[in-house]
Amino acid sequence: MENNTITIHDIAKALAINSSTVSRALNNSDRVSLKTKKKILDKANELGYQRNLLASNLRRNKTNTIGVIVPRISRYFFSSAISGIEKTAFDKGYNVIICQSLEQLEREENLINTLAANRVDGIIISVSMETLNYDHFDGLKKNGTPIVIFDRHCDLPDRNNVLLDDFVGAFEATNHLIEQGCKNIVHFSGPKNLNVYRNRLKGYKAALEKHEIPFRENLVLNSRLMQEDGTKLAEKVLRLPESIDGIFSANDVAAIGAMQYLKKKGIQIPKDIAIVGFSNGPTSAVMDPPLSTIDQSGGEMGELSANLLFEHLNVESVKREPKTIIVKPSLLVRESSKKRG
Template identity: 60%
Template sequence: MHKGKITIHDISKELGIDSSTVSRALNNSPRVSKKTKEKISAKAKELGYQRNSLASKLRTNKTHTIGVIIPRISRHFFASAIAGIEETAYDAGYDVIICQSLDSYEREQKLIETLLANRVDGIIISISMETTNYNHLDRYKANGFPMIFFDRPCETEKNTNVIIDDFQASFEVTEHLIFNGYKNIVHFSGPQTNLLYQNRCKGYKAALKKHKYPIRKEYIIESKLMEEDGIENAKKALNLPNVDAIYSANDMAAISAMQYLKSQNIKIPEQIAFAGFSNEPVSAVIEPSLTTVNQPSFEMGKVATNILFDQLNNNTRENKTTILEPTLIIRNSSSKTNNN
């Protein structure tokens, strides 16, 4: 019986094979015959040998681990993107460390430091709503590590972004409401310090402008678009004159606003129509079902990971933006006849 951790030398002693040959075999070296490899592998398994992956990683200066920072794992969009990231990373032999910033700048800073300390080979990140200063990200990139931004783009130097066309998607949602006869459309916007929400707000304004509708500042209500914000925004919208539609830059705020208005006996969409953004699963099953924008989140995760590996393998860092196509999903919340 062996006591303690099994080493290469234990396998070597058992088989009467030189320890350097055992090491080469376990590292799948072409210098060792298939028959010998199989013999050594079987003995290693029998003895319960485990490779010291940390020592191996330190020797190669690669950990074969990537870090992922997202605002919230509870959001279907981010959970689906992580599935795409993990599938791609697993196929490439990489582990994934997943972190949540909870949309906090301070927490995001600490997570970058943690991932740097854990020597991850690269980071895929969707920045927090509070992030307006990018020094912590630049410090990480200055160490030579690749960083890919997804969903929420970052416009500092030499950045790689994987996003959807937020402007166009937002334009199409607003125009859909206009085509359905709605004239006084309130927009629940995310923080205008964030490029993603800037683009969605610009799309909303562009659709109004195209159809010669006035752009009214009081009809743009800015918040973090959490559940409680949806309720507060709905109360504000009710105090505005003639509001007949609400377009929210995410589904969460749209759904809580809809529930609040229904509690006030306001009929949706007959009195106030709704549209959201991100196609959370609940948006299809609430009553009425919510018109929204579907983002190819799983594909976005895969694309971002493949770009990261491409940069790792070719040692390149480039300024590149990949834009994926979103889809407008029209449901009952935006139809005056409520029979779409």
């Protein structure tokens, strides 16, 4: 007999007892004696019976599974967030289905539909760079499936958010560069449609304003902030008419690409150009020189997102009140920005 075809009826037949008794024993019912339970469990193990948890959960209209969608699992921030989510879910007795959109709207839409078809109890998502509308969330709302959006803000009504204070992080990074003596600071920014990058740009501008340094539009360079983008942006930096002495990058990945290119061109970091990134990925600490950065607290944001989702799983959909949690970032000063020691 194939293991995956074993049913309670097979166990009942092998023991010559009623199927309902087998079912009660496997569900640890008090209506079955300990002696009979042991006999049934021993036979179930002998035959290789595996309980169909999916069918059991669906009967209860609950799967004890949540879905997580992130742009890229390979990004340290998102892998840290996933770790925090999974740890919290495991402690609550939940399984996690992890997906990545690869920054593509169509893929994100397909993943939402797939998770809904698999009857997940809730979804935690950081939306893709291409996500400009949210029609694909409509089905989840109609079904009463709770959603928590983390890291990247989006304009969904009645949404639950766990967001970083990107403005403060960018302000601290830029302010630090200015305090190190930088006056011509380039900002590597991301896609303008994402609030996360708009807020980091606002923080950059606010720090300049505080120190009465004029904002110059040509010193804001936009890209998707991949490592190859950092290389291309560094090329542009060296062609600018201003003598650039600082770079604030909206992520570590582009900052690292820029550092590698600038070093090949004989630029000394931080003596010639000081650099600060954003996210505190593991590579940032082992660069030469180590990269100053803003710590996004990925693990903490993941745990907060999961706990917020579980709060809403325990409340009827009509009584759920949307909630936003703001996480404070912190500046980690390393050698890449220490112009003044």
